[in-house]
Amino acid sequence: MYTRYGNPTRTATEQTLSAIEGSSDALHLSSGMAAIATVCSILRPGDHVLCTRDVYGGTHKLLSKYITEYGIDVTYADACKIDAFASELRESTRLVWLESPTNPTIRVVDLRACAKFAKNVGAVVVVDNTFATPVLQNPLELGCDVVMHSATKYLNGHSDVVGGALMWNDEAFGIFREYAMAVGNTPSPFDSWLLKRGLCTLELRVLHQSASALAIAKFLDGHQAIELVHYPGLSSDAGHDLAKSQMKGFGGMLAFVVKGGEDGARTVANSLRTVKVAASLGGVESIIGYPPAMSHAMLSEQERSERGIAPGLLRLSVGIEDPQDLIEDIEQALSKVH
Numbered sequence: 273m274y275t276r277y278g279n280p281t282r283t284a285t286e287q288t289l290s291a292i293e294g295s296s297d298a299l300h301l302s303s304g305m306a307a308i309a310t311v312c313s314i315l316r317p318g319d320h321v322l323c324t325r326d327v328y329g330g331t332h333k334l335l336s337k338y339i340t341e342y343g344i345d346v347t348y349a350d351a352c353k354i355d356a357f358a359s360e361l362r363e364s365t366r367l368v369w370l371e372s373p374t375n376p377t378i379r380v381v382d383l384r385a386c387a388k389f390a391k392n393v394g395a396v397v398v399v400d401n402t403f404a405t406p407v408l409q410n411p412l413e414l415g416c417d418v419v420m421h422s423a424t425k426y427l428n429g430h431s432d433v434v435g436g437a438l439m440w441n442d443e444a445f446g447i448f449r450e451y452a453m454a455v456g457n458t459p460s461p462f463d464s465w466l467l468k469r470g471l472c473t474l475e476l477r478v479l480h481q482s483a484s485a486l487a488i489a490k491f492l493d494g495h496q497a498i499e500l501v502h503y504p505g506l507s508s509d510a511g512h513d514l515a516k517s518q519m520k521g522f523g524g525m526l527a528f529v530v531k532g533g534e535d536g537a538r539t540v541a542n543s544l545r546t547v548k549v550a551a552s553l554g555g556v557e558s559i560i561g562y563p564p565a566m567s568h569a570m571l572s573e574q575e576r577s578e579r580g581i582a583p584g585l586l587r588l589s590v591g592i593e594d595p596q597d598l599i600e601d602i603e604q605a606l607s608k609v610h
């Protein structure tokens with residue numbers, strides 16, 4: 273009838289989104305943030321939101337700067353410390369917001385456990401599944417209520433469209449579609465078409481990227497210029513066993529701390545040739561970011577240190593290039609650190 277309400281191309285994309293996440297319904301939105309704002313439309317004055325501390329900066333900003341203006345309380349706690357996180361639940365908790373693996377230190381949250389305790393107070397559990405992708409993790413199967421994606425990242429995979437997605441099973445969440453029609457945060461048919469094109473290669477890309485990320489993590493682990501590697505695929509990583517129990521692979525995102533702090537990290541990032549320094553993630557091209565000055569620049573030094581965002585931290589989104597080319601590129605960049 274009218275493209276803000278619906279469009280055959282968007283419907284086709286939403287059917288694919290639903291199929292890959294194993295949901296009964298899905299909504300394609302104009303950005304990841306539009307998807308997050310649409311979920312927030314279920315909140316009312318007096319409600320409480322319990323949000324994981326290691327959350328995407330934009331989610332943090334929306335919740336703390338705008339949502340609280342409507343008489344809604346927001347608490348942040350480390351969802352990796354499950355008992356302490358559960359103790360923050362209130363009778364008024366309407367929404368539990370989770371992200372796993374987390375940004376930027378790739379920590380793993382026990383989604384099954386979170387879904388279980390949130391049910392006790394009737395809270396809606398939402399998982400930002402952007403880093404894991406539906407290829408590797410299906411939060412609805414683990415008992416969560418709503419899955420959210422920044423489709424700008426892996427789902428599209430070509431860094432040429434901004435988009436968001438929501439997937440759910442309970443038909444009560446059909447209100448998301450009504451809200452999106454009302455506020456108009458729906459994508460154009462062309463953006464839906466681009467996303468649908470990207471989805472055709474999602475599994476191929478993610479499996480290749482995960483295998484390459486594991487090879488790179490193993491190369492970095494124990495390298496003389498590296499202090500620490502964050503990647504759940506390493507058996508020494510704190511999230512390894514949990515990731516194995518709730519994911520089908522470990523993903524294409526990893527982070528590592530370069531010796532020499534900020535100078536070391538900047539030297540490595542600026543010496544890379546194949547890997548580009550850029551924002552965003554999940555595309556076919558490998559991208560490196562410096563979280564202290566990029567994605568997490570808005571946090572104070574203390575907040576960064578609480579989250580393990582060390583001055584030497586770099587976050588790598590592994591692309592589809594030959595992994596050996598990437599390792600050689602990283603090796604020559606690390607050789608510049610003294």
Ligand SMILES: Cc1ncc(COP(=O)(O)O)c(C=O)c1O
Pocket residue numbers: 303304305306328330371375400402403421422423424434435436552
């Ligand atoms: C984990 C995560 N969630 C949500 C978003 C927001 O998505 P968008 O930029 O598509 O609005 C991002 C963007 O970087 C992200 O990394």
